[in-house]
Amino acid sequence: xxxxxxxxxxxxxxxxxxxxxxxxxxxxxxxxxxxxxxxxxxxxxxxxxxxxxxxxxxxxxxxxxxxxxxxxxxxxxxxxxxxxxxxxxxxxxxxxxxxxxxxxxxxxxxxxxxxxxxxxxxxxxxxxxxxxxxxxxxxxxxxxxxxxxxxxxxxxxxxxxxxxxxxxxxxxxxxxxxxxxxxxxxxxxxxxxxxxxxxxxxxxxxxxxxxxxxxxxxxxxxxxxxxxxxxxxxxxxxxxxxxxxxxxxxxxxxxxxxxxxxxxxxxxxxxxxxxxxxxxxxxxxxxxxxxxxxxxxxxxxxxxxxxxxxxxxx
Amino acid sequence: xxxxxxxxxxxxxxxxxxxxxxxxxxxxxxxxxxxxxxxxxxxxxxxxxxxxxxxxxxxxxxxxxxxxxxxxxxxxxxxxxxxxxxxxxxxxxxxxxxxxxxxxxxxxxxxxxxxxxxxxxxxxxxxxxxxxxxxxxxxxxxxxxxxxxxxxxxxxxxxxxxxxxxxxxxxxxxxxxxxxxxxxxxxxxxxxxxxxxxxxxxxxxxxxxxxxxxxxxxxxxxxxxxxxxxxxxxxxxxxxxxxxxxxxxxxxxxxxxxxxx
Numbered sequence: 001x002x003x004x005x006x007x008x009x010x011x012x013x014x015x016x017x018x019x020x021x022x023x024x025x026x027x028x029x030x031x032x033x034x035x036x037x038x039x040x041x042x043x044x045x046x047x048x049x050x051x052x053x054x055x056x057x058x059x060x061x062x063x064x065x066x067x068x069x070x071x072x073x074x075x076x077x078x079x080x081x082x083x084x085x086x087x088x089x090x091x092x093x094x095x096x097x098x099x100x101x102x103x104x105x106x107x108x109x110x111x112x113x114x115x116x117x118x119x120x121x122x123x124x125x126x127x128x129x130x131x132x133x134x135x136x137x138x139x140x141x142x143x144x145x146x147x148x149x150x151x152x153x154x155x156x157x158x159x160x161x162x163x164x165x166x167x168x169x170x171x172x173x174x175x176x177x178x179x180x181x182x183x184x185x186x187x188x189x190x191x192x193x194x195x196x197x198x199x200x201x202x203x204x205x206x207x208x209x210x211x212x213x214x215x216x217x218x219x220x221x222x223x224x225x226x227x228x229x230x231x232x233x234x235x236x237x238x239x240x241x242x243x244x245x246x247x248x249x250x251x252x253x254x255x256x257x258x259x260x261x262x263x264x265x266x267x268x269x270x271x272x273x274x275x276x277x278x279x280x281x282x283x284x285x286x287x288x289x290x291x292x293x294x295x296x297x298x299x300x301x302x303x304x305x306x307x308x309x310x311x312x313x314x
Numbered sequence: 315x316x317x318x319x320x321x322x323x324x325x326x327x328x329x330x331x332x333x334x335x336x337x338x339x340x341x342x343x344x345x346x347x348x349x350x351x352x353x354x355x356x357x358x359x360x361x362x363x364x365x366x367x368x369x370x371x372x373x374x375x376x377x378x379x380x381x382x383x384x385x386x387x388x389x390x391x392x393x394x395x396x397x398x399x400x401x402x403x404x405x406x407x408x409x410x411x412x413x414x415x416x417x418x419x420x421x422x423x424x425x426x427x428x429x430x431x432x433x434x435x436x437x438x439x440x441x442x443x444x445x446x447x448x449x450x451x452x453x454x455x456x457x458x459x460x461x462x463x464x465x466x467x468x469x470x471x472x473x474x475x476x477x478x479x480x481x482x483x484x485x486x487x488x489x490x491x492x493x494x495x496x497x498x499x500x501x502x503x504x505x506x507x508x509x510x511x512x513x514x515x516x517x518x519x520x521x522x523x524x525x526x527x528x529x530x531x532x533x534x535x536x537x538x539x540x541x542x543x544x545x546x547x548x549x550x551x552x553x554x555x556x557x558x559x560x561x562x563x564x565x566x567x568x569x570x571x572x573x574x575x
Contacts (some may be wrong), residue, residue, distance in 0.1 A: 048409045052574050073411040084402035088332045095333075100324045103317060129335065145406070312375040 001026040001049060001153055001184040006056035009042055009208075016042045018208040019056070024186055024201075025153075031199030031216075039208040040188035041081065044157045048078045048185070056304055061152050077146030077154045081161060083138040084145075086210045087131040091122045091141050094130065098145045107123055116144040120174065136167025154178060156187045160194060172197055192216075192295075204304055220255040224290050226269040228276060232260040233286035244283050248275045260288070318413040325420020326427070329394075333428075335369040343434055346569060348439040354502060355443055373533050376445040377457075377528040378501030381521050383436050385467040385496050386473045387429050389489050395403055395476025396485055405563065408573070419571065423539035426497075429465045433458065460551045464524045467555035470562035477569040484564030487492065500525050500536075516541050518552035527551035 001238055002024035009017040017039045024030040032040045045051040046058050049069040058065040061075040065166060085094045091114050099109030107250060115230055117123045120140040139159060146154065156175065160168040175198055189195055195202045196216045204212040204219070212219060228249065235257055245253045249272055253264035266272035269292045280287050295303075333340045353373075359371040396525035398404045398417075408418050447454050476486060498512070499505075499521040516522060526547035529536040543550060 050405055050408055050574060070411060073409060074408065077408065078409040080402045080405055082402040084406035085402070086328065086337050086403065090335075093331060093335075097324065097328055098410070101321055101407070101416070103320075103408055103412070131345075149411075157376070314525075 002004055002030070002186055003100050004043070004047070004056060004058045005042070006205055007046060007053050007058055009039075009046065009051070009053050014206050016283045017053070020205070020208070020210055021101040022203060022210070024184060025100070026111065026184050027179070028201065029175070029187060029199045030209060031193050031195035031202040032205055033190070033192065033202050034188075034205040035190060038205045040205055041157055042208075043205070044155050044186065044188060046077075046154055047072075048076055049073055067146060074149070075152045076149035077149070079139075079142050079146050079154070079156045079159055081157045083142045085130050085138065085141050088129060090127045090129055091117060091133075091137075091144075092126040093147065094141060095145060099148050102149050103231065104148070109196075116147060116190075120144045134167070136170050139167065139171055140174065147178070151183065153184045153186070156185060158188055158190065160189075160191075168194075176217060199217040206304070220295070226266055226294060227290070228264050228266045228269070228272055229291055229293060230280070230287060231289040232262070233288050235260045237285050238262070240283060241280065241285050244279045244285070248279050259291050266292070315396060318415050318565045319420070321413040321416030322419035322423060325416050326423035329424030330548055337474035340428070341514055343386075343428075344435045346384070346562055347379055347436045349434070350382070351379050351443060352380075352441055358502075365503050370535055372440075372443050373479070374529070375502060376440040376443075377532055377534055378499075379440070379459050380411065380433060380528060381464060381499075381525045382496050382501055384429060384461050386494065387465050387470045388475075389470055389492060390428070391421065391425050391472025392476040392479065392488060393485060394425075394516075395473050396479055399477065400481075404573075407530060414476060414570075415495065418473060420568065421473065425472075426462070426466065429462065433461060445534070449531060453531045453533070456544075457528040460527055460531070460548075460550070462556045464521070464551065467520075467558035467562075470559055470566050474562045474566040474569060477566065477573075495519070495520060517541055520550075522556065523547050523554050550575055 002022065003020040003142055007017050007020040007022075008015075011265070020039070020043060022030075022032075032043060034040050043049065046053050047059065047060055047082070049065050049066055049072050052066055052131060060072045061265075062073070063071040065072050066237065069125050086097065089097065093212060095113035095116055096109045097113055097114050100106070102109075104112060106181055108149065112173075114123075117126050120136065120143065122141060122144065125137060130141065143159070159175070159270050165172065175185060175187070187195070187198060199216060202212075202214065203210045204218055229243065229252075232238060234247070238255060238257060241262055242253055242255060245262055249264045249266050253262040277287075277290060280290070329427055345464070354375055356374040359375075385525060398407075404417060408414065454455075469487060479488065499516050499519040501521065505516040507513075508516060523543065526536060528534075529551070
């Protein structure tokens with residue numbers, strides 16, 4: 001449903017995209033995961049016909065994003081990083097305005113606006129100006145506005161950025177409902193968690209290049225899964241604790257002497273935690289904090305960009 | 315192509331909806347020139363000597379006020395264009411299967427409508443303070459036409475600036491600059507009373523040609539200089555806006571297309 005081949009884009013001296021290949025099957029959610037400035041938005045802008053690539057091809061719903069931009073526009077919906085609705089108008093007026101611009105008749109635009117307001121729980125707020133909406137309501141309206149034509153492909157550029165947990169859940173629910181109806185979704189996000197929640201496949205992008213691809217589970221297993229962290233009370237006890245954890249986890253832990261912290265990957269998290277607590281107490285070490293945690297996004301990027309350097313001979 | 319007109323009209327209606335939902339700024343915008351008439355007509359007017367005496371100064375400045383109302387419209391155009399671009403609304407429009415030209419033609423339609431309304435308000439205010447047109451309906455129509463032509467030219471300058479400018483600080487800078495540019499003309503005083511070099515700049519201000527031409531067409535008093543520009547005020551009041559359109563229409567279109575670079 002979405003396909004890019006060798007997509008390149010530079011802004012002046014800065015290379016924004018470098019040979020990006022992407023394939024998204026119909027009816028799936030694909031996550032583009034990456035830090036700020038990685039090139040995620042540039043990919044979305046090219047696929048939504050807002051930007052021309054310098055090289056390579058991009059097609060959406062079978063149409064070329066450059067030579068058949070008009071047809072592409074008729075099949076897509078875009079929810080950009082900033083809420084792109086008219087703040088002065090009400091939710092209903094916004095939806096009717098966009099409906100008319102999608103060339104629905106006045107009556108059809110009114111009916112569709114009513115349907116979408118009900119679907120996104122905005123019917124009660126239908127007459128208030130959008131400037132009085134909460135962040136979650138704006139995003140829902142934004143999403144509703146991009147669904148007027150029932151697009152086959154929906155682009156969501158960091159749809160939950162700046163939302164509180166409740167707003168985030170509301171958006172996630174809406175996206176899941178759309179996917180159940182068969183919409184193909186390309187989603188950009190900075191949060192591993194969000195990709196995990198929504199996407200069946202993920203492309204990790206950094207410095208304009210795709211550095212890893214696969215299901216969220218596969219990506220996580222490449223990172224070695226959960227980690228066990230221990231913070232000691234006294235830095236002098238670090239060597240003793242290293243020995244204890246090495247025995248429990250079967251691998252030498254990484255140490256961070258400044259924060260009196262040890263960290264080690266574990267395969268069987270609960271058993272490792274129980275064993276570690278027991279062994280540390282036996283060794284009479286004073287532990288300030290101990291716990292399991294998932295790899296952070298920082299670690300994902302450090303790990304994956306490390307891989308990339310290994311692949312490219314210096 | 316088929317949709318260019320319909321979509322443009324939908325976009326114009328969007329602005330009209332704005333007026334009805336937030337009438338405050340529109341009313342302030344319409345009344346501001348009226349306030350200027352009161353200020354200049356009565357506050358400073360007493361100190362101004364003009365041919366004709368009596369109500370002469372108000373007769374003299376009102377055509378200037380009409381042109382100034384048109385010039386101030388530049389700010390409204392610019393702010394609306396910048397706001398849509400900043401909020402990503404322009405991006406949404408560009409990703410939709412609508413006529414791309416509608417973004418611009420809709421703005422043009424709304425701003426011209428607003429300017430016609432503004433012109434009606436300030437002319438009514440002018441009638442209240444004693445301004446009169448002393449010529450026939452054809453001349454009056456020609457004068458109104460010249461004023462709207464100036465507004466139409468400034469529309470393209472406004473769209474261009476709105477697409478070039480990023481951020482509220484630059485908007486403010488342009489807003490401040492509009493003032494000296496409007497005042498550095500024959501709107502309030504004759505260029506002949508200024509130091510020579512300043513008078514020349516004021517005469518060459520496109521606004522001056524429109525003001526001089528409309529004074530002539532309304533039959534209102536003017537300080538005729540003897541210069542070539544003053545003698546040919548009416549053709550110049552057509553030539554200046556046409557020149558501005560010839561420059562800024564293609565520049566605006568190019569800027570708009572460059573959004574996809």
